[in-house]
Each structure stands twice: as structure tokens, then as C-alpha cells.
Amino acid sequence: MPPRKCVDQREESLAARRQRLLKAQSHARDDQVKRMARAGADWADLPHEILVAIFAAAASLALDGHAAEDAASSEQRQEVEWEDVPRVGAVPLIPRVTRVCRSWRDATRSDPAALWQRVDISSGWCRPTDHIISRYCKGGAWAALTHINMADCTKLTDVSVRALAAGCPRLTCLDARGIGPNSNISGDALHTFDGRLTHVTLDRLRPKLKRDVATIVASVASPALRYLSMADVPRLTTQVVLSVAQQCAALTTLDLSRSASLNVQIILPWVALMRGCPGLRELRMTGFGGDLYGWEPRPAIGSATDPMTVYDREMAAALAEAGTWTADEPRSYSLGWPQLRLLLIGGRGHSSVCDGFLRRLLWQSPPHFAELDITGCDRLTISGIVAAVGATTKLKILRAARTCVASDEAMVTHVCPLWGASLRLLELGTLNVQASSLTDVALSAISRHCIALEALGLAGASITDAGLGRLLAALGPSNRGGDDPRRDGATTTDAAGDATATGYARGVVQRVTKKKSAKGVKEKMDVTNDADGAASSNNHSPHPRLLGPGLTVLDVSACRGLARPTRRAALEGAPLATLAAMCREHNLRYCSDPLP
Numbered sequence: 001m002p003p004r005k006c007v008d009q010r011e012e013s014l015a016a017r018r019q020r021l022l023k024a025q026s027h028a029r030d031d032q033v034k035r036m037a038r039a040g041a042d043w044a045d046l047p048h049e050i051l052v053a054i055f056a057a058a059a060s061l062a063l064d065g066h067a068a069e070d071a072a073s074s075e076q077r078q079e080v081e082w083e084d085v086p087r088v089g090a091v092p093l094i095p096r097v098t099r100v101c102r103s104w105r106d107a108t109r110s111d112p113a114a115l116w117q118r119v120d121i122s123s124g125w126c127r128p129t130d131h132i133i134s135r136y137c138k139g140g141a142w143a144a145l146t147h148i149n150m151a152d153c154t155k156l157t158d159v160s161v162r163a164l165a166a167g168c169p170r171l172t173c174l175d176a177r178g179i180g181p182n183s184n185i186s187g188d189a190l191h192t193f194d195g196r197l198t199h200v201t202l203d204r205l206r207p208k209l210k211r212d213v214a215t216i217v218a219s220v221a222s223p224a225l226r227y228l229s230m231a232d233v234p235r236l237t238t239q240v241v242l243s244v245a246q247q248c249a250a251l252t253t254l255d256l257s258r259s260a261s262l263n264v265q266i267i268l269p270w271v272a273l274m275r276g277c278p279g280l281r282e283l284r285m286t287g288f289g290g291d292l293y294g295w296e297p298r299p300a301i302g303s304a305t306d307p308m309t310v311y312d313r314e315m316a317a318a319l320a321e322a323g324t325w326t327a328d329e330p331r332s333y334s335l336g337w338p339q340l341r342l343l344l345i346g347g348r349g350h351s352s353v354c355d356g357f358l359r360r361l362l363w364q365s366p367p368h369f370a371e372l373d374i375t376g377c378d379r380l381t382i383s384g385i386v387a388a389v390g391a392t393t394k395l396k397i398l399r400a401a402r403t404c405v406a407s408d409e410a411m412v413t414h415v416c417p418l419w420g421a422s423l424r425l426l427e428l429g430t431l432n433v434q435a436s437s438l439t440d441v442a443l444s445a446i447s448r449h450c451i452a453l454e455a456l457g458l459a460g461a462s463i464t465d466a467g468l469g470r471l472l473a474a475l476g477p478s479n480r481g482g483d484d485p486r487r488d489g490a491t492t493t494d495a496a497g498d499a500t501a502t503g504y505a506r507g508v509v510q511r512v513t514k515k516k517s518a519k520g521v522k523e524k525m526d527v528t529n530d531a532d533g534a535a536s537s538n539n540h541s542p543h544p545r546l547l548g549p550g551l552t553v554l555d556v557s558a559c560r561g562l563a564r565p566t567r568r569a570a571l572e573g574a575p576l577a578t579l580a581a582m583c584r585e586h587n588l589r590y591c592s593d594p595l596p
Helices: 014-039 048-059 093-097 102-110 130-139 158-167 187-193 211-220 238-247 270-276 313-322 355-361 382-389 408-419 440-449 465-475 495-506 531-536 564-571 576-586
Strands: 118-120 147-149 173-175 199-201 227-229 253-255 266-268 282-284 295-297 342-344 371-373 397-399 425-429 455-458 513-517 520-524 553-555
Touching (some): 093 102, 130 158, 187 211, 211 238, 238 266, 270 355, 355 382, 408 440, 564 576
Parallel strands (some): 147 173, 342 371, 397 425
Antiparallel strands (some): 513 520
16 A cells, blocks of 8 residues: 655645745755856856857847747747847947956957847937947947947937948848937938838937928838838828838838828828838828828728729629739729738827728738727728628727727627637727726626637726626636636637737736826826736636636726726726625625626
8 A cells, every 4th residue: 555645745835835946946056156166167267159149149138028029939920020029139238248357348359240239329228429339330340230229319410320321231220219300310311221221210200391301201211111110200291101102112011100290181192002012011000190180091082083982892803803804904903901910090089080991991801900999980880890800800909999899789799799709909998088888788798709808998988896797707817727728629819919919918008097106196007917816716717718818907997887996996906806806895796607
């Protein structure tokens, strides 16, 4: 008969196990240090090649909050732009390691090209000057430089730009945000890169003269350009957008957010963008044209110059299959962006987005379309949105505050049944644009269909503690348990979309709550689940096919239907498990099963 195990070994708690493992790791580190001391070994004794490899690997690490993108596989890197993941960079890492000891300083000087590939000299890191930039470029230290961030560097002039263009032949990514009226960087100096730049950021472009905006943008526009950001450029004109459409045939990302705010009403040449940039994947236009006047599409929707007026999707498919068109006939049905994945056209002011325009932007029914922001587009109808997006689209992120989507009828009949299984983020109300039309009926539909939801914005909704309690019981992270979230035969979507949506879910609902502290009132980013949720980890989940980590971001600010203690807990950033317990306490009708 085998001996009985000790009770302490069989029932070791998690806290005791953690303490035992930490103690074992500490002893292992002490033993390693002692062995190195006995052998007379030291970090300074490592060969320069190994030290350079270590420093280069440290400089290429992803910054905090981008671990999901950094851990993406080779297949996922095709979906997520690998160059767009923020890295540690050579500054201030390399200058700091050179001051540790002479051996490390000599190692950094032995192979500078392997270390200086990503450099961030933006305002706050250092105080760059033309002399310093020219010295690094002419000395060959930046010969392998590929990314440079020179945002808000007001002391740099055309001398630095020309030195970068001449001494950094591999430079392809340039961040030149904050070129203001006191900046001495001109379009003539940027033109010396000879069209080899692929990623350019010109946010907050405010030169002295209005015509300088067109000159600077034209100097970086080229057929090789893939990423162009012109966010928060008040003097942006229609001619600048037209020049981008005519010169940047390989463009995949275009950011016009909060630009052209000083124009009375800017024109968006959407047909020229479709013809000039057919491979566009991301179009960001949040707040484009300002909140007062907005923007207007040209040609107008339904006009005689609209190339998509005659052809609808069914007729286009029939013509393409029959081949009745000729070479000189306009192929209107071939317009559109078949690779579009992200479309942000929301805003807080006047909106010109109607059903016809949204359908034209999604004319090709892109199969990988995953994120849509139509906040404030009050001219849209729920049937028009469904016809444009498509009932079979796996929509992952939807922001639709102050639209027809933020209503009980739309949530129950269209949004949740069609896209609920794939939604990761759903924003129906914010602190500025509240969802007053939502009630517990919408929460019931979300609880039944949105099984993969990670972030939910319900600011200003007319919900009660009972409805919120059922939602947290159905989708809360405490109900996911410790097993595989894709258990019981659950189906999953593509891994790249999951990683992207999870990365977006970390920073969503940034206007959700406010937290009081000794220093005053400060904004709190989100409401996340912490160790308090472990107490209810054994609760039975009403959904046997839940995906993902569960609901981790929740915005219930300004929800007047909630009890006062619940609202106070949400305002102070209480974890979701605590909110669920308070809903049980303040409402006797709370139950763990969703509404029928």
C-alpha cells in the first residue's frame, strides 16, 4: 500500500508556492554570482561581439504595452506592420551603457552601425543640435540608421536634415512632428531624401505660411511612401490631399485626424484617393474638417459625376462576369479599397457621412475589415450600416456613440446577432457623447451574443444594477476560469486580428472615469480586473464557449440608473469583480444567468 502524502505537500497554497519559488530563484542567483566570483569572471570580460549583440537586442525590445505586437509570429507580422511597433531605441540606452565601464564603451565604439538603428531624439530625451547630428552622420555611426524621431526639435535646421539624407542611406522612417512657425526645417531640405522614405509623420504641422504645408508634404510624397500621418494640421487643403493621392500609389495608411480645422469646409476627393491609393488599409479621419463645418465629399453622392451611381454591387459583379464592358468604358465597379481594415470617420461636430458614402468607402466589401468608428455620424441608418459593412464581416472594434447603433432596437435586432461573436471593443457612449437611449434590454443582448467582448463603453446609459450585474456575471473575467478560453470546441478568429484587437482594447475608453487623489482630480484610463477577481474564479460561467480574457474595460460613468454606491465605485476605478458584488448587494433581483 503506497504511503499517504503529507497534507502540507498536497494542499500547498498559491502564496506559499510563490514564496518557495522566489526563495529558490534567489539561491540560484547567489550561487551563480559566487561561481563567477571564484572564476574571476565579470560582465566586462565578455567579448565585444557578445556585448554588442546584447545591446542591440535590448535596443530592439518593444516598449511597455506593446508586448502583444512584439510577440507576433511571422504570419502575424504580415497583418500588423512590424515597423510601427514602438521600440526602446538607441537613445538613451547606448549613451548610458557607455558610461558603465571602459569595456562597454569600447564595445559600443567597435560596431556602432549595429547599435544605432532606431534613434529617438525628440524633445524630452536629449537636446540635439545641428553639430551633434552632423557629427554622428559624417562619422559613420548612423550608417545603418532606419528610424529617427525628431519630433518637437525646434533647434534643428535644414543642416541636420541634409546630414541625415547624406549620411544615413538606409533611413526610411522619419518622425518630424511639431514643425511650427519657429522651425527652420523646409521642404527643400526634406526633398534631399530623393523619395526613399516609406514612413513619414508630419503631425502638428504649423509653418509660417499656408503654402509651406503643401511644399513640405510634396517633398516627402513619393511612390515608395506607405505610411503618412498628417494629423492636427489646421491649414491642410484639398490640393494637399489631391497631391498625396496622385503621388503615393503604394500608400497603405493615411491619417488626417483633426486636420483642416481652419477651413470653412474642406472637400474630400474620395474618388481620387481610391484611384491613386488602391492598396489603402487604414484611413483615419476622426474630427477631419473641424467640429464646426466638417467636410464634404466630392463628387457628391448620387450626382452625375459619382462613378458608383449607376453600378451597384450586384450589377458590377454581373458585368465583370459577363465581360460586357470595353477598354474605354469607365470601370466604376473596380473602385474601392479591397484591403481596407480600419476606417475612422467619426467626429463630434457636423458629419457628412450618409449611407451612400459609407457604402462607397466599403464598396469592395474588404474581407479583413475589422475596425469602424462612426461616432457622431447621425445621418446613418442601421440598415445602411449593415448593407455597407456586411452581415458576414468579422467586425472586432465598433465605436458608434451618438448614432442609430446606440439604441436597444439596433443592438437587439442587428448589431449583436450579426457581429457580437467577433466584437472585442464596443463603444456606445463616452463621457462627452452619452448613450442615453440604452437600457437593460441592450445589456441582455450583449450578454447573450458578445462572448468575446473585452471593452465596453456605456457612459450615460439608462441601465440599472440588475442589468449591469447580469452583464458582469455573463462576461466578467472571473467567469473565464483558468482553463483554455477556447475550450469546449469554441471556434476562433484569426490570431493576427485577435492580437490587434487586444492591443487596441488596452487603450480604449480613455475618457471613462476620474479618480480623486491628494493632488486633485486626475483622469483614470480604464477599469481593470485585479486580484479581487480571484475570489469568484470558481463561479459557473453561463457561456460554455467564451473567448478571450473576458470583459476587462468598462465605462459606466454618468449612468444615472445605477445605485449611488455603484456609481461611486465605478468613478473611483473599482475592479469589475467588486462592481459585480455591489450589484448583488444593492439589488435583490441579481442573478448569475443572463436574461432569456
